[in-house]
């Protein structure tokens with residue numbers, strides 16, 4: 546098993562070519578955010594922007610539009626209640642995040658279904674939060690993932706729902722068995738997160754701690770993974786996911802030296818500086 550460390554990050558982050566533009570650093574679409582959970586998709590979107598994504602669009606309820614643009618005017622907005630707009634936005638993306646704050650209503654399920662039907666095999670699809678819970682409850686949708694490049698980012702309860710493995714029985718052997726059947730990368734989030742890769746290799750995080758236990762922390766991670774997959778093409782997708790998971794907790798660990806808890810938005814605010822330092 547590989548332990549994630551600074552080297553995991555340094556091998557992925559690259560100096561940007563001078564002759565480049567926003568189109569070279571990934572078009573990201575984040576999908577989620579009901580009335581109740583608007584903050585979740587805003588944090589995912591903001592994290593993607595701060596982690597260097599070239600163009601980021603957020604598909605959400607119009608209720609979240611003003612808040613989104615107040616926090617990150619860099620983001621474009623798609624009305625997720627209009628299926629045609631959503632389909633077009635999915636088609637235009639390199640990386641799609643679905644799930645932060647999506648909720649589990651019938652309308653949330655429609656949005657998930659539209660996104661899964663519109664995603665194609667050249668894109669990366671990061672499935673998190675409510676989208677994992679919805680897939681666990683509507684297993685016929687799993688067939689739509691066939692042939693797609695999927696990264697699941699469940700916490701232990703979401704993984705229990707999707708995999709059927711009780712939290713107390715979530716051993717590497719059990720988890721690998723289900724992950725390999727899903728033919729997807731699984732980032733199992735917990736104290737010392739474990740990443741199960743498509744080739745059967747396993748990476749583990751020893752960085753990070755309970756100062757990260759604030760709602761929105763996982764939503765923020767999805768945006769970082771998306772931005773990294775969208776812009777770092779000299780490493781394998783496995784290495785890129787490892788680097789994104791590492792930087793999220795490495796920033797938290799550094800900030801925890803001077804504060805009791807580290808907020809998801811604190812991590813977002815530190816991404817640009819930390820990425821620059823990783824180049825040195």
Ligand SMILES: NC(=O)C1=CN([C@@H]2O[C@H](COP(=O)(O)OP(=O)(O)OC[C@H]3O[C@@H](n4cnc5c(N)ncnc54)[C@H](O)[C@@H]3O)[C@@H](O)[C@H]2O)[C@@H](O)CC1
Pocket residue numbers: 581582583584585586644645646647648674675676678700701702703712734735736760761762763764
């Ligand atoms: N500000 C916001 O808008 C927020 C929205 N959120 C969204 O809320 C929706 C529901 O997600 P939740 O995760 O809150 O609810 P879930 O019901 O999916 O999971 C939470 C439950 O899982 C248990 N659990 C067991 N092991 C865990 C682990 N290792 N990590 C985390 N929880 C563990 C918790 O105790 C809790 O009972 C998602 O769409 C999520 O994106 C949350 O991210 C919280 C913040």
Ligand SMILES: Nc1ncnc2c1ncn2[C@@H]1O[C@H](COP(=O)(O)OP(=O)(O)O)[C@@H](O)[C@H]1O
Pocket residue numbers: 674699700734735736737738752753754755756757758759760761762763764765766
């Ligand atoms: N005690 C802890 N030690 C290390 N990391 C933690 C701890 N508690 C939470 N985290 C991290 O915080 C994130 C929580 O993700 P998640 O539960 O999906 O949050 P949310 O859905 O509220 O955004 C994960 O990356 C997890 O590894």
Ligand SMILES: [Mg+2]
Pocket residue numbers: 673674700763764
């Ligand atoms: Mg979550």
